[in-house]
Amino acid sequence: MRNIVLGICYDGTNYAGFQRQKNLPTIQGEIEDKLMSVLKEDVRIKGASRTDAGVHAKGQVVNFLTGSSIPVQRFPYILNDRLPRDIRVIWAKEGKPGFHARFSAISRTYKYIVYNKNIISPFVARYALIYPESLDLYLMREAGEKLVGEHDFSPFSPEKGKTIRRLQLLDIRRKKNIIIFTLEANAFLKGMVRSIIGYLLQIGSQKLPKSVMNEIFNGKYDFKSILAEPQGLYLWKVKYDSSLFKEE
Amino acid sequence: MRNIVLGICYDGTNYAGFQRQKNLPTIQGEIEDKLMSVLKEDVRIKGASRTDAGVHAKGQVVNFLTGSSIPVQRFPYILNDRLPRDIRVIWAKEGKPGFHARFSAISRTYKYIVYNKNIISPFVARYALIYPESLDLYLMREAGEKLVGEHDFSPFSPEKGKTIRRLQLLDIRRKKNIIIFTLEANAFLKGMVRSIIGYLLQIGSQKLPKSVMNEIFNGKYDFKSILAEPQGLYLWKVKYDSSLFKEE
Numbered sequence: 001m002r003n004i005v006l007g008i009c010y011d012g013t014n015y016a017g018f019q020r021q022k023n024l025p026t027i028q029g030e031i032e033d034k035l036m037s038v039l040k041e042d043v044r045i046k047g048a049s050r051t052d053a054g055v056h057a058k059g060q061v062v063n064f065l066t067g068s069s070i071p072v073q074r075f076p077y078i079l080n081d082r083l084p085r086d087i088r089v090i091w092a093k094e095g096k097p098g099f100h101a102r103f104s105a106i107s108r109t110y111k112y113i114v115y116n117k118n119i120i121s122p123f124v125a126r127y128a129l130i131y132p133e134s135l136d137l138y139l140m141r142e143a144g145e146k147l148v149g150e151h152d153f154s155p156f157s158p159e160k161g162k163t164i165r166r167l168q169l170l171d172i173r174r175k176k177n178i179i180i181f182t183l184e185a186n187a188f189l190k191g192m193v194r195s196i197i198g199y200l201l202q203i204g205s206q207k208l209p210k211s212v213m214n215e216i217f218n219g220k221y222d223f224k225s226i227l228a229e230p231q232g233l234y235l236w237k238v239k240y241d242s243s244l245f246k247e248e
Numbered sequence: 249m250r251n252i253v254l255g256i257c258y259d260g261t262n263y264a265g266f267q268r269q270k271n272l273p274t275i276q277g278e279i280e281d282k283l284m285s286v287l288k289e290d291v292r293i294k295g296a297s298r299t300d301a302g303v304h305a306k307g308q309v310v311n312f313l314t315g316s317s318i319p320v321q322r323f324p325y326i327l328n329d330r331l332p333r334d335i336r337v338i339w340a341k342e343g344k345p346g347f348h349a350r351f352s353a354i355s356r357t358y359k360y361i362v363y364n365k366n367i368i369s370p371f372v373a374r375y376a377l378i379y380p381e382s383l384d385l386y387l388m389r390e391a392g393e394k395l396v397g398e399h400d401f402s403p404f405s406p407e408k409g410k411t412i413r414r415l416q417l418l419d420i421r422r423k424k425n426i427i428i429f430t431l432e433a434n435a436f437l438k439g440m441v442r443s444i445i446g447y448l449l450q451i452g453s454q455k456l457p458k459s460v461m462n463e464i465f466n467g468k469y470d471f472k473s474i475l476a477e478p479q480g481l482y483l484w485k486v487k488y489d490s491s492l493f494k495e496e
Binding site: 056076080086087090121123127130 | 258368
């Protein structure tokens with residue numbers, strides 16, 4: 001069996017998330033269905049990250065095993081001909097036997113885009129959070145610094161069990177009216193990025209003091225109360241060791 | 249009665265065009281319904297241009313008469329609170345009594361955006377024509393020059409009757425993989441921009457010789473055969489004489 005790895009881009013607006021669900025449109029469902037109809041075999045894809053409903057991806061990575069001998073470079077063309085146009089396959093590589101899109105990943109990078117303006121363009125509304133209030137980037141950066149490093153991020157997620165993650169980067173930049181948050185970690189808990197962004201926006205607009213980040217780690221705030229909307233979130237990049245791929 | 253003029257922006261993907269139609273979502277229908285529910289009076293809006301299904305607008309202009317005394321600057325806020333987020337009101341002014349969004353317009357500018365690349369981002373697919381073939385801008389510009397000026401544009405439209413229009417500008421530029429066509433005319437016939445773009449793309453990809461523009465004016469080609477898709481088209485700007493608006 002060959003191990004095919006695909007780089008995927010999608011507009012998540014019209015999907016109930018990455019993970020396959022019965023009777024709902026999902027990214028995994030669309031890709032698996034198209035692969036099965038072409039390959040005439042049962043296909044299960046593994047994704048690097050199970051993005052939530054409405055979340056976008058610029059750099060999702062999936063892999064699957066196949067007995068087919070279709071040249072690996074053909075997969076983007078074959079799938080893009082069949083997939084809805086809000087899902088695109090950007091590249092294809094052959095992975096070595098042990099490659100797993102989720103477990104082999106070294107790190108994930110997410111970006112969250114905020115449109116910091118009152119009257120907004122409808123061309124932006126699907127792809128950013130519209131947040132008209134004044135935002136202090138220095139306050140958000142100071143609060144964000146407290147999160148960088150290895151922590152138990154359970155206050156930012158409903159996930160139970162192993163909740164320690166290593167946040168390597170939390171960068172916040174403004175380009176005119178657009179504010180871009182970039183977060184990189186070995187892995188993220190469910191809802192973790194949107195919860196962090198939710199708190200940072202409260203701090204940046206001075207509805208919460210920046211000291212709240214210490215209190216959150218002490219369990220003072222509730223996760224669900226402050227989740228930022230999904231349409232601003234993008235799975236941007238997933239890193240792997242290049243030795244996991246076959247030579248081209 | 250006051251004459252209120254609104255600047256409107258919309259993502260046309262989910263609408264059956266500007267003009268009100270029974271049982272179909274339209275831009276006119278959405279705006280009129282929201283105005284009537286707020287103003288508690290019958291409202292009919294006039295649009296500068298009746299954009300087709302799927303066509304976008306960055307600078308549509310509409311006007312309507314009202315007995316209401318709501319301050320004009322309030323209309324963007326009132327409507328944006330109620331409209332779906334793919335339709336936004338960008339500005340509001342008070343017009344003098346005779347102002348008519350369609351008949352008072354001096355010129356309309358449209359832009360058509362082509363994404364000239366093979367594998368494309370899903371974030372672009374709603375907002376541009378994806379056209380992967382190589383395009384020669386010099387050939388398209390030479391052919392386009394033949395269209396500038398006052399002509400009977402009936403070969404580019406199914407419209408009958410008065411079909412003479414004055415095309416003042418046809419500009420074609422490339423920014424990396426994006427090609428932007430800008431057309432300005434006193435007015436356009438139905439389908440005229442998409443038909444012109446359809447021909448220019450055939451000429452630019454050398455499927456038709458540039459001399460075809462002369463033959464089109466002699467009635468050799470059929471309008472419908474070559475209409476470019478709507479998602480690349482934007483009503484960009486409508487010009488009026490500033491004396492038609494009240495002082496602010």
